[in-house]
Amino acid sequence: MRRWPFSKKRGVNAGRPSSLSPYQATGRWNLPGLKGLRQVAASRVDELVVPTRLDLWLAVLVVTGALGFLGIVVGFLKGHENVFGVERGVPWGILIATYMFFATTASGLCLISSLGHVFGIRTFEPLGAKAHLLAIVSLIAGFTAIGAELERPWRLFVFAALTPNFASPIWWMGTLYTFEFTFQIVEFQFLNRGNMARRSNEISGPARRLFRWLALGSSDTSTEALRRNMRLARWAGIGGVTFAILATSTLGTVFGLVEARPWWSGAYMPVYLILSALVSAVAVLGFFGSLSYGLGEGEITTGEKGLMVALGRLLPLFLGALVLFIVWNAIERLYGDMPGKSEALMLLVAGPLSLPFWGLEILVGILVPFFILLHPRTRTTAGVGIASLLVLIGQFAARYDLVIAGQLVPVAGSMEALHYTPSYTEWLIVGGIFSLCAFLYTFADKALPRRDIHMDLWE
Amino acid sequence: MTVSRRKFLKMAGMTIVGGVAVYTTAPRVLAAILRAEAAGEAVAPVEGVEHAWAFVVDIRKCIGCNKCLQACKLENSVPPAAEHSRTWQERYEIGEDGAVFVDSIGWGETGPESMFPPTNHNGSEPAKSFFVPKLCNQCDNPPCVMVCPVSATFKTKDGVVLVDEKRCIGCKYCIQACPYGARFLNPVTKVADKCTWCYQRITKGLPPACVEVCPVGARIFGDLKDPESPVRKLLREEMTQVLKPALGTKPKVYYMGLQEGVR
Numbered sequence: 001m002r003r004w005p006f007s008k009k010r011g012v013n014a015g016r017p018s019s020l021s022p023y024q025a026t027g028r029w030n031l032p033g034l035k036g037l038r039q040v041a042a043s044r045v046d047e048l049v050v051p052t053r054l055d056l057w058l059a060v061l062v063v064t065g066a067l068g069f070l071g072i073v074v075g076f077l078k079g080h081e082n083v084f085g086v087e088r089g090v091p092w093g094i095l096i097a098t099y100m101f102f103a104t105t106a107s108g109l110c111l112i113s114s115l116g117h118v119f120g121i122r123t124f125e126p127l128g129a130k131a132h133l134l135a136i137v138s139l140i141a142g143f144t145a146i147g148a149e150l151e152r153p154w155r156l157f158v159f160a161a162l163t164p165n166f167a168s169p170i171w172w173m174g175t176l177y178t179f180e181f182t183f184q185i186v187e188f189q190f191l192n193r194g195n196m197a198r199r200s201n202e203i204s205g206p207a208r209r210l211f212r213w214l215a216l217g218s219s220d221t222s223t224e225a226l227r228r229n230m231r232l233a234r235w236a237g238i239g240g241v242t243f244a245i246l247a248t249s250t251l252g253t254v255f256g257l258v259e260a261r262p263w264w265s266g267a268y269m270p271v272y273l274i275l276s277a278l279v280s281a282v283a284v285l286g287f288f289g290s291l292s293y294g295l296g297e298g299e300i301t302t303g304e305k306g307l308m309v310a311l312g313r314l315l316p317l318f319l320g321a322l323v324l325f326i327v328w329n330a331i332e333r334l335y336g337d338m339p340g341k342s343e344a345l346m347l348l349v350a351g352p353l354s355l356p357f358w359g360l361e362i363l364v365g366i367l368v369p370f371f372i373l374l375h376p377r378t379r380t381t382a383g384v385g386i387a388s389l390l391v392l393i394g395q396f397a398a399r400y401d402l403v404i405a406g407q408l409v410p411v412a413g414s415m416e417a418l419h420y421t422p423s424y425t426e427w428l429i430v431g432g433i434f435s436l437c438a439f440l441y442t443f444a445d446k447a448l449p450r451r452d453i454h455m456d457l458w459e
Numbered sequence: 460m461t462v463s464r465r466k467f468l469k470m471a472g473m474t475i476v477g478g479v480a481v482y483t484t485a486p487r488v489l490a491a492i493l494r495a496e497a498a499g500e501a502v503a504p505v506e507g508v509e510h511a512w513a514f515v516v517d518i519r520k521c522i523g524c525n526k527c528l529q530a531c532k533l534e535n536s537v538p539p540a541a542e543h544s545r546t547w548q549e550r551y552e553i554g555e556d557g558a559v560f561v562d563s564i565g566w567g568e569t570g571p572e573s574m575f576p577p578t579n580h581n582g583s584e585p586a587k588s589f590f591v592p593k594l595c596n597q598c599d600n601p602p603c604v605m606v607c608p609v610s611a612t613f614k615t616k617d618g619v620v621l622v623d624e625k626r627c628i629g630c631k632y633c634i635q636a637c638p639y640g641a642r643f644l645n646p647v648t649k650v651a652d653k654c655t656w657c658y659q660r661i662t663k664g665l666p667p668a669c670v671e672v673c674p675v676g677a678r679i680f681g682d683l684k685d686p687e688s689p690v691r692k693l694l695r696e697e698m699t700q701v702l703k704p705a706l707g708t709k710p711k712v713y714y715m716g717l718q719e720g721v722r
Binding site: 082087155171257258415 | 542543547549559560561562563593602605606607608609610611626627628629630631632634635636637638639640641643644646649650706722
């Protein structure tokens with residue numbers, strides 16, 4: 001049974017051509033995707049459908065994703081010490097940096113995208129189910145990275161439960177991120193339930209059953225049902241925000257409690273990672289916001305414009321705070337020339353890590369985007385998108401610098417700095433993980449509306 | 460409400476007995492839980508256990524012959540590469556200007572069979588040169604045990620830190636946490652590996668392989684509970700030092716003739 005009381009009353013398609021469903025209007029590429037591939041397979045050579053941009057995009061992602069998967073398999077078969085750049089003195093490589101990047105970004109996304117529907121800040125209300133999906137995708141990417149890095153990952157599930165060590169920061173981190181992940185899924189499910197119910201009412205065939213299943217069996221898009229969903233999503237959101245903060249600060253203490261590595265140790269790490277989470281999350285939202293609002297079909301609405309303005313102002317604010325953090329940390333590490341501390345800093349400032357530090361973390365990741373966003377003429381939707389992309393590159397470099405600089409100062413055996421260069425296999429895996437993210441998000445982008453169904457409740 | 464005298468006395472007596480019982484046992488239970496949480500396993504004091512092993516290294520005697528490393532690899536089936544060594548020696552060369560140069564066979568590019576190559580410190584003869592044998596300190600407060608998420612590494616009741624190969628997930632956190640660089644990832648078992656002071660030997664009354672093979676007696680091993688033990692005598696009479704005492708790990712490898720500047 002199809003019921004449209006909600007759209008009849010409130011007009012979901014108000015302001016849009018009536019022939020377009022909200023989903024057609026949202027697709028960045030209004031193109032066939034898998035259907036196109038099936039047509040290619042079925043057609044004769046002279047009838048070949050020209051591959052679309054989406055097909056090419058998906059093909060690239062499948063190839064890079066497969067290469068990454070191959071890298072993971074090779075890593076386990078041949079041994080990480082043989083195909084990764086890690087060694088005894090530098091046991092954690094770029095995969096740990098990748099894990100940190102995605103884990104912190106996911107927590108930040110959870111915090112920022114909850115500002116609207118959990119904390120009631122209306123500017124952020126356009127960030128709905130899609131933003132939460134980004135957080136989930138990001139967490140999946142992070143778990144993949146650390147799974148590829150562990151030597152015996154399958155044992156983790158058994159022994160973390162059977163013989164937990166409550167004194168271990170990694171145990172707490174893993175547990176708290178599992179909770180964060182669970183709450184995020186629940187929150188997303190309820191935020192998205194109305195969307196999926198509406199979609200399942202619109203279409204027919206096997207896809208209808210899939211969307212009905214994603215709507216948790218519901219086809220109800222009434223105001224009461226949406227309010228109920230939103231209430232449940234808000235409760236899950238409170239849990240999500242709590243665990244996002246706890247998990248990310250615990251990730252900081254994974255490094256902060258290692259007294260053996262002076263560059264990491266201290267209470268700076270948990271606080272710094274929370275700020276980093278906010279920086280990279282605002283950048284992710286700015287990037288994807290500018291992609292779907294700037295390149296997507298349909299006019300940008302007032303709410304969406306307001307959101308982009310807010311993101312474009314939050315980003316330089318957070319970047320400024322980040323500069324303050326970095327500078328004070330550097331002064332503390334340099335002051336008094338303490339063994340281990342100043343040595344690691346010098347590796348970043350004038351050593352083998354100076355290119356990722358000055359070039360990527362500081363210049364590309366902070367200064368250039370800061371000045372792009374400072375000037376009103378460059379603080380456009382596209383400007384926010386470009387600045388956000390640069391910030392993300394810088395944040396990835398920052399995670400790399402943090403992980404590697406802490407290890408290059410040897411604890412024994414040598415006085416000279418150690419060396420670490422990511423191997424090709426490691427780069428393949430990192431590339432594959434980014435492809436996995438893009439792949440999951442591309443599909444989600446087609447399934448989810450640009451604007452959540454419940455948004456009409458607030459207008 | 461009336462309470463008979465008999466019932467009152469009975470209740471009062473039980474309250475006192477119960478209170479005393481709780482008062483005396485609760486702190487012990489609490490302390491045991493806290494200790495177990497802090498170290499992964501209860502840290503037994505020297506009294507009440509069979510052994511209190513300790514290791515003394517006399518830097519002044521070590522000649523850097525590398526026999527200890529080779530004996531360790533044979534005894535414990537440690538993979539051959541130099542990077543995968545449970546024990547190793549570092550060569551310190553300190554110049555007239557105080558500049559410190561360190562190399563190591565156990566950690567360097569050369570294989571375990573080789574000797575230290577002749578070096579020329581800064582193009583001039585070093586003012587001072589010595590070897591520092593390194594091995595697991597079997598810390599009384601081991602950071603590696605604290606950080607293990609699945610309790611795969613633990614401290615035995617007689618104070619030796621071991622790794623359960625069947626439980627380790629290979630997260631390498633213990634390798635990061637060890638301030639002495641004593642741990643590494645075993646390329647064969649794919650789990651964390653470390654010096655055990657040859658636990659299979661010492662529990663049978665034998666000395667660790669490196670101690671047995673050392674031609675100059677730079678490595679001395681013994682049980683502090685044994686009044687005749689040489690380590691007991693050395694620790695009582697000689698001046699000894701541990702590595703990185705400020706980290707509070709309470710190492711049980713004691714160095715004689717340790718030079719300032721050794722990491």
